[in-house]
Amino acid sequence: MSPERKGFGPLIVHIVEDDSAVADALALALEGMDRRSRTYPDGEAFLAGATLSSEDWVIVDLGLPGVGGTEIVRMLSLMPDAPKVLAISGKTQATLTQHLRELPDMKVLRKPLSIEAISAAFA
Numbered sequence: 001m002s003p004e005r006k007g008f009g010p011l012i013v014h015i016v017e018d019d020s021a022v023a024d025a026l027a028l029a030l031e032g033m034d035r036r037s038r039t040y041p042d043g044e045a046f047l048a049g050a051t052l053s054s055e056d057w058v059i060v061d062l063g064l065p066g067v068g069g070t071e072i073v074r075m076l077s078l079m080p081d082a083p084k085v086l087a088i089s090g091k092t093q094a095t096l097t098q099h100l101r102e103l104p105d106m107k108v109l110r111k112p113l114s115i116e117a118i119s120a121a122f123a
Contacts, residue, residue, distance in 0.1 A: 012056045012057075015039045015040065022111065058086070070103060
């Protein structure tokens with residue numbers, strides 16, 4: 001049985017990222033860490049297609065077009081058995097600061113992302 005099945009890590013890491021190159025790189029990095037992932041090109045696809053459990057993680061880009069990452073994080077926080085959330089952003093510090101005012105306790109990784117930073121976020 002894999003570590004994910006024993007409760008030592010996420011069952012699925014849902015990646016909500018509009019930049020397909022970033023989403024693919026994240027999925028490959030997670031695969032190298034023995035994590036299953038599913039990618040979504042935007043917030044709407046994620047909200048329509050994701051089946052979540054409290055053991056899952058969601059990596060969400062705060063700068064998504066349409067339904068934004070900040071809004072997705074708020075929606076997830078209202079779930080009774082919410083998954084863990086990791087926000088990512090390639091935005092300027094000023095824009096990121098604005099997003100974080102709305103999400104004061106949110107952990108955010110800045111792009112470009114490193115495998116070490118992603119691994120540490122899951123620890």
